[in-house]
Amino acid sequence: MFETTVEVIIICIKxxxxxxxxxxxxxxxxxxxxxxxxHIQVRLGPFxxxxxxxxxxxxxxxxxxxxxxxxxxxxxxxxFMLAPxxxxxxxxxxxxxxxxGDKFTLPxxxxxxxxxxxxxxVAVVYxxxxxxxSIYGIIFGGWASNSxxxxxxxxxxxxxxxxxxxxxxxxxxxxxxxxxxxxxxxxVKSQSGGLFHWNFLYLPVGPVWxxxxxxxxxxEVNRIPFDLPEDEGSLAAGYHVEYSGMRFAFFMLAEYIAxxxxxxxxxxxxxxxxxxxxxxxxxxxxxxxxxKVAAFIYLFMWIRFTLPRYRYDQLMTxxxxxxxxxxxxxxxxxxxxxx
Amino acid sequence: MRDSRIETVxxxxxxxxxxxxxKRTFFVDFIKGLMVTLGYNLSKxxxxxxxxxxxxxxxRRFRGVHTLNRDLDGRxxxxxxxxxxxxxxxxxITVVPMEDSTxxxxxxxxxxxWKVDLVRCLFCGYCEDACPTTAVRLGRGYERACFDLSSxxxxxxKLLLPEEVPPDLDGGVIVAASFERTGAxxxxxxxxxxxxxxxxxxxx
Ligand code: SF4
Ligand code: SF4
Numbered sequence: 001m002f003e004t005t006v007e008v009i010i011i012c013i014k015x016x017x018x019x020x021x022x023x024x025x026x027x028x029x030x031x032x033x034x035x036x037x038x039h040i041q042v043r044l045g046p047f048x049x050x051x052x053x054x055x056x057x058x059x060x061x062x063x064x065x066x067x068x069x070x071x072x073x074x075x076x077x078x079x080f081m082l083a084p085x086x087x088x089x090x091x092x093x094x095x096x097x098x099x100x101g102d103k104f105t106l107p108x109x110x111x112x113x114x115x116x117x118x119x120x121x122v123a124v125v126y127x128x129x130x131x132x133x134s135i136y137g138i139i140f141g142g143w144a145s146n147s148x149x150x151x152x153x154x155x156x157x158x159x160x161x162x163x164x165x166x167x168x169x170x171x172x173x174x175x176x177x178x179x180x181x182x183x184x185x186x187x188v189k190s191q192s193g194g195l196f197h198w199n200f201l202y203l204p205v206g207p208v209w210x211x212x213x214x215x216x217x218x219x220e221v222n223r224i225p226f227d228l229p230e231d232e233g234s235l236a237a238g239y240h241v242e243y244s245g246m247r248f249a250f251f252m253l254a255e256y257i258a259x260x261x262x263x264x265x266x267x268x269x270x271x272x273x274x275x276x277x278x279x280x281x282x283x284x285x286x287x288x289x290x291x292k293v294a295a296f297i298y299l300f301m302w303i304r305f306t307l308p309r310y311r312y313d314q315l316m317t318x319x320x321x322x323x324x325x326x327x328x329x330x331x332x333x334x335x336x337x338x339x
Numbered sequence: 340m341r342d343s344r345i346e347t348v349x350x351x352x353x354x355x356x357x358x359x360x361x362k363r364t365f366f367v368d369f370i371k372g373l374m375v376t377l378g379y380n381l382s383k384x385x386x387x388x389x390x391x392x393x394x395x396x397x398x399r400r401f402r403g404v405h406t407l408n409r410d411l412d413g414r415x416x417x418x419x420x421x422x423x424x425x426x427x428x429x430x431x432i433t434v435v436p437m438e439d440s441t442x443x444x445x446x447x448x449x450x451x452x453w454k455v456d457l458v459r460c461l462f463c464g465y466c467e468d469a470c471p472t473t474a475v476r477l478g479r480g481y482e483r484a485c486f487d488l489s490s491x492x493x494x495x496x497k498l499l500l501p502e503e504v505p506p507d508l509d510g511g512v513i514v515a516a517s518f519e520r521t522g523a524x525x526x527x528x529x530x531x532x533x534x535x536x537x538x539x540x541x542x543x
Contacts, residue, residue: 039384
């Protein structure tokens with residue numbers, strides 16, 4: 001009985017910490033994104049609120065909170081209010097299955113604490129399934145707004161996510177074949193032992209799987225060059241064009257968290273998770289993990305301010321005519337290599 | 340259906356075809372582009388941090404806020420001939436002549452009132468062209484933001500004050516500055532001794 005209570009308390013603490021971290025993550029991320037944008041465009045980025053504009057996200061948040069919450073008259077009110085939450089909840093729920101480290105022992109008590117909420121044996125499937133749910137929020141948001149732009153954005157997003165979900169799942173299949181497990185902790189463990197054990201360097205298929213996963217991931221989280229659902233040029237802001245204030249902020253929050261999720265997954269699937277690439281630098285594993293994820297997030301922002309947006313038909317071509325055939329070939333090659 | 344292709348491939352020879360495929364497979368153009376933006380990301384921005392840290396000092400030819408000048412003995416050069424009033428396309432200068440034999444001006448006739456409405460002025464410089472005694476000159480001041488339009492009308496007392504930019508400073512440079520906001524208004528305090536760089540060079 002006592003043991004169970006302790007377990008429950010530990011899980012509650014973990015959920016609380018993870019929730020808080022996830023809720024506050026977009027605050028520094030928006031700042032970083034605008035700084036990266038600024039410097040890539042030879043500007044300074046936000047500079048006036050706080051030293052180097054560090055308090056800009058706080059100012060933005062206050063602004064968002066004070067904004068009027070507009071619901072269009074002809075909108076479907078229930079769906080309209082539900083949609084931001086429907087996008088946000090799956091983005092958070094994914095993190096139930098995501099490990100950020102193996103385990104550490106609490107000093108003095110000698111109790112092992114695992115750095116994940118649950119080590120599901122089907123974590124990969126769970127993540128693909130749950131993250132796919134967030135598309136409902138986007139479609140509902142677009143539909144309920146009763147606006148042409150929003151509907152177009154929502155529909156594009158549906159088509160895009162469904163197409164790239166296939167390629168992404170194939171990439172996950174590749175990883176599962178390489179690591180012989182569906183559990184994320186096992187996948188990381190199978191890559192331990194330095195740089196050359198990482199799935200990324202499992203030649204020749206590792207890099208290909210990685211690129212498929214990365215491109216599909218970009219499309220999945222609607223980042224440039226695949227941000228067609230919110231294409232400013234032709235759709236104003238796409239599915240969230242009618243949203244304002246906090247509801248809009250929820251969409252943004254979900255988007256940033258999705259970006260973090262994809263980065264985390266890329267690190268776990270291909271870059272050895274919390275594994276130390278050299279085996280000699282005595283850094284705590286969690287720092288390796290955070291460092292790799294941060295590098296990925298930077299890469300996402302870097303790409304955003306480098307590439308233009310693809311046309312819609314190009315997007316579909318890349319998904320169906322390139323990524324999926326390549327993944328099929330890759331499955332075959334990986335299978336032959338693993339015999 | 341050709342339009343739906345990512346790029347129309349014109350394979351001229353086997354070699355160029357192979358190169359085309361290799362380029363796409365290894366994301367060559369993509370990496371080149373990323374390198375360009377990375378270079379910019381690491382380079383220093385060209386943003387002028389006005390008014391917090393830097394301020395641009397215009398060239399001498401700049402046409403900013405008017406100044407009224409004196410000769411070497413300190414007498415007012417303006418003889419209140421009102422030519423500038425006539426020349427002004429926006430009629431924003433008001434001159435009321437006055438007799439004065441105390442030697443305040445270079446002649447017996449001085450301007451009793453000389454004011455310019457900077458809200459209407461378009462800084463064309465016709466007034467300084469018209470002036471026979473080089474009394475009115477367009478200076479290098481350009482910070483005219485104000486809360487109250489009445490302070491945009493400058494009268495003789497203000498215009499006769501020496502300019503803020505020291506006359507021996509050639510323009511086209513950036514100097515250190517600080518921004519001050521008080522109840523009375525805003526002010527940019529420039530430190531003309533601390534040069535921070537050449538404007539033209541900064542533009543690369
Ligand atoms: S600069 Fe032109 S508009 Fe301004 S006061 Fe002189 S003549 Fe008039
Ligand atoms: S400023 Fe020059 S042009 Fe104008 S009234 Fe005086 S002397 Fe005449």
